[in-house]
Amino acid sequence: MRRPVERDVGAIIDIVGDWDVARRLARVPHPYGHSDAVFFLDEVVPNEWVWAITRYGSDRLIGVVGLTPEGSTAELGYWLSPAWWGRGVMTEAAQVVIDYGSTALGLPFLTSGYFADNSASGRVLQKLGFIPIGSTKRSCLARGVDVASIDMRLDKPDHPLLARPFTAR
Template sequence: MTAMVGTPTLTIGRLVLRAPGQNDTDRIMALIRDEAVVQWLARVPWPYRRSDAETWVAGAVDGAAKGDEYAFAIDKGGLIGIVGLRDVRTAPELGYWLGRAWWGQGIMTEAVGAVLAFAFDALGLSRISSGVFKGNDASLAIQRKFGFMEIGESDFPSLYHDRTLRHIDTRLSESAYRSHQS
């Protein structure tokens, strides 16, 4: 892997992917305080407080400084969602969410495509893990488009549901990613 410290700005079509900052906390709170979004996310606390947004942004800034996390604000005239890679140095994992008003326009497909290109081309990662809670077919459809394979199921804790849920575990190798591109 190529060490890169700090989150670059990626421009793709109608979107800019950029590092999030504390100026984004109001927007994050407004969009993520939505049960239709949070019900599918493992690590987002509920009820969601301002301090949760501030802590998340601080963690993203710290992770970027260490080169271990690349969280991108999806910006289309302001933040509309987040896509990112965590644990980049040990077990890279992709995660994302989009404000409900922007669903169904292909935005997350574009954003995930840009982050995967960054991960494999710029960082030189060899594989990325992800997954979905069972029933999240829109998210699974996005992952399949890029060649993610379903490798099993697990019980994964959800802060929102306050229990574990069945989770479809997925993984994308660089070679599967490349063969889906061609």
């Protein structure tokens, strides 16, 4: 994982421009073009904690995962090229970001959310330990409508030593 940079513009447009990706995201327009990718690199990346996901041995961006500041904490968000869906990539990448948010940034908890018709994302969040805390309607820019969504939250686990059961001496 590394910072997204200008040479990623083509890959970002290819992936986020795909309707199957765009319709599952809240903040991206459809169609998605060069100026949208430049906005992402110039305005979003410097102001949030954002990582490009690459495969081992390759520099090509295949997805993005990040934390958007939100009050005293942050919201986890992500997208991945459909060519790589279903191989555990996002669960592994998001776990790294969660650990960074917890340890390096000291965030007390994280939030996330997914559209109710995006079960794969719900499953990713479940695997990461997020729990549902409510449902709402969230604007989807690509679809141009509000979409039923599930709000999720991940609390920082208790200190591992405290969480460990007592053992006989």
